[in-house]
Amino acid sequence: MYRSSQDLGRDLLEWYYEHKRSLPWRQTKDPYKIWLSEIILQQTQVKQGQAYYERFVKAFPDVLALANSDVNLVLKLWEGLGYYSRARNLHKAANQVLIDFEGVFPNNYNDLLKLKGVGPYTAAAISSIAYGEKQVVVDGNVIRYMSRLHAIEAPKNSTRSNILVKKAALDQLGALPPGDFNQAMMEFGALHCKVHNPLCMECFASNQCESYLLNKVQDFPRKKKALIKRERFFNYVIVHFHGKIAIAQRTKKDIWQGLNEFLLLEENAKSSVAELEMSLIQKWNLSEKIKLIQDWEIQTLSHQKIYSRFFIVKINASLLDDFKMYNFVSIKDLRKYAYPKSILRFLEKNKLHLK
Numbered sequence: 001m002y003r004s005s006q007d008l009g010r011d012l013l014e015w016y017y018e019h020k021r022s023l024p025w026r027q028t029k030d031p032y033k034i035w036l037s038e039i040i041l042q043q044t045q046v047k048q049g050q051a052y053y054e055r056f057v058k059a060f061p062d063v064l065a066l067a068n069s070d071v072n073l074v075l076k077l078w079e080g081l082g083y084y085s086r087a088r089n090l091h092k093a094a095n096q097v098l099i100d101f102e103g104v105f106p107n108n109y110n111d112l113l114k115l116k117g118v119g120p121y122t123a124a125a126i127s128s129i130a131y132g133e134k135q136v137v138v139d140g141n142v143i144r145y146m147s148r149l150h151a152i153e154a155p156k157n158s159t160r161s162n163i164l165v166k167k168a169a170l171d172q173l174g175a176l177p178p179g180d181f182n183q184a185m186m187e188f189g190a191l192h193c194k195v196h197n198p199l200c201m202e203c204f205a206s207n208q209c210e211s212y213l214l215n216k217v218q219d220f221p222r223k224k225k226a227l228i229k230r231e232r233f234f235n236y237v238i239v240h241f242h243g244k245i246a247i248a249q250r251t252k253k254d255i256w257q258g259l260n261e262f263l264l265l266e267e268n269a270k271s272s273v274a275e276l277e278m279s280l281i282q283k284w285n286l287s288e289k290i291k292l293i294q295d296w297e298i299q300t301l302s303h304q305k306i307y308s309r310f311f312i313v314k315i316n317a318s319l320l321d322d323f324k325m326y327n328f329v330s331i332k333d334l335r336k337y338a339y340p341k342s343i344l345r346f347l348e349k350n351k352l353h354l355k
């Protein structure tokens with residue numbers, strides 16, 4: 001029999017009351033302690049997080065104790081969790097509560113968002129659990145459960161997926177207690193609708209879970225497609241004249257704007273050394289030999305893969321007109337300019353000799 005979203009929400013809550021783990025932050029409605037637990041759990045698993053939580057609560061029983069503490073003590077207690085800016089933010093946020101909220105922990109979603117280090121997820125968790133505000137949390141567990149239940153095609157963490165997951169969660173929440181419901185969704189994702197081997201055979205939602213009915217549970221949530229990086233091939237030619245090397249600043253709207261480089265010949269694919277030499281000899285009617293100093297090396301950027309190789313060639317005065325836009329600098333002054341990493345690496349590895 002098909003059940004409405006709110007029926008599913010009720011089933012989920014029943015499941016939670018029966019299966020939930022007994023955790024110290026579940027025994028309290030104190031927003032300060034819930035906040036501590038949420039920040040700690042963003043860094044570690046429940047089991048390890050519990051020890052940290054207890055240490056923090058013992059050292060700083062309330063938000064004022066935390067605000068009045070030495071930040072170094074906070075960092076010390078945080079030791080081992082990593083990402084130390086979270087610990088500093090805890091201390092800063094406690095001081096915000098002291099100063100901006102006169103020592104009273106903010107009691108609604110919008111005010112909670114004003115605290116340092118508190119984003120939509122944490123604000124929704126605290127406001128729903130401590131104050132019963134109608135907010136839903138969207139974390140990895142919730143995304144997994146809702147994406148599987150509704151076979152959401154949008155890749156996880158995309159704007160569209162977040163909107164759909166949030167809407168699905170709100171539909172199930174209905175008039176249920178928001179704090180318990182949020183914890184139920186997270187606990188269900190952690191213990192039942194798990195990343196690997198979810199317990200579909202004994203799931204209250206299996207007869208209308210779309211991914212299960214499609215036999216594609218492990219395909220959800222959809223992953224973001226791996227970004228295909230654009231490949232570019234940079235032939236740098238170190239052109240020198242009378243003991244000086246031609247460099248120019250990159251001015252176009254492209255990577256490395258404002259940095260300097262040698263003469264650049266960009267290609268769509270790797271050409272052979274002989275092909276490149278031939279094209280330069282023809283272009284400039286060169287009598288001097290072009291020499292390859294360093295073969296292809298890769299620099300990986302977020303969206304591009306840059307292959308660079310370096311040649312050197314001496315020119316005569318008749319070609320200077322072609323280099324009006326370049327600066328001719330001595331080897332000694334070369335390092336006074338800023339370069340992309342690939343060129344810096346090249347300069348570090350190679351001693352240039354200009355004959």
Ligand code: SF4
Nearest residue numbers: 148193200203206209
């Ligand atoms: S049937 Fe399986 S995939 Fe669907 S909600 Fe239940 S545990 Fe998750």
